[in-house]
Ligand code: ATP
């Protein structure tokens with residue numbers, strides 16, 4: 027059975043893109059993989075996090091994942107900082123990765139923007155920690171949204187250089203599992219920008235704990251154009267906001283874009299947005315309700331994460347200890 031590793035940052039409340047690009051696939055992959063799911067709190071602090079909020083967001087995120095169908099008994103759910111193997115391997119990878127490789131990473135450019143000099147060095151070496159997360163478990167498959175494709179290519183470059191430098195076939199090749207539909211959900215305010223849980227505007231995203239009224243309002247306010255819905259996909263070209271809403275609808279209704287357009291062709295955005303609201307609420311409402319229930323027992327959530335961390339540690343510790351011996355550290 028192949029081992030999966032995937033993570034999500036507790037940098038906010040998970041949004042619909044996280045659900046469609048990652049969480050929904052994690053739930054399905056549990057049937058025939060050994061899964062390690064991680065709340066990557068060490069990644070989250072690469073940009074400023076209020077400590078009390080980081081803690082509460084980590085627990086909320088654990089609840090959302092459980093409510094979405096992650097099985098923390100059969101599989102592993104834990105927070106990254108609880109297993110020291112991640113930090114130890116990341117340091118070794120800081121010494122494997124070349125600066126030129128990191129300079130090509132588009133996520134750093136997107137997040138740091140023009141204010142590059144004022145960002146943390148952690149944000150810059152983020153991809154090395156991500157490679158360590160995956161390779162500390164020798165995971166072979168990583169389900170992610172399209173935005174993480176470049177970081178996974180870098181993970182393979184790091185693994186290959188390590189294997190080459192030390193003359194061993196130690197780390198496996200990692201395969202990105204990117205969903206065929208809705209792999210990059212766009213912001214509701216700007217169809218050229220990815221939906222993100224850390225975007226300063228809450229109006230840009232649908233959060234997994236939003237109630238029906240909030241969802242309806244956000245979708246009603248979502249940016250669109252003045253045309254009606256076209257008959258086919260070609261008619262969505264050059265209309266990023268329209269394309270995004272149709273893509274979300276198709277992904278949530280488990281149907282194709284062509285199918286959605288054949289049902290709504292010629293409609294204005296008023297009625298389409300109402301139909302979309304229903305589809306979004308149908309998915310999110312039960313998850314939000316179960317999240318609220320799970321949040322009432324914080325102790326149970328903490329215990330679940332601790333148990334996951336102990337089991338994660340049991341896999342990662344021998345692998346990272348072996349890496350340290352390979353490098354020449356006295357153990
Ligand atoms: P942040 O803004 O803090 O980076 P984020 O919303 O980008 O948060 P991450 O925790 O960085 O979320 O990513 C978690 C997972 O969700 C990753 O697999 C990522 O590829 C996926 N993902 C994030 N945003 C989207 C999106 N808009 N569409 C599809 N998948 C996404």
Ligand code: MG
Nearest residue numbers: 035173222223
């Ligand atoms: Mg992100």
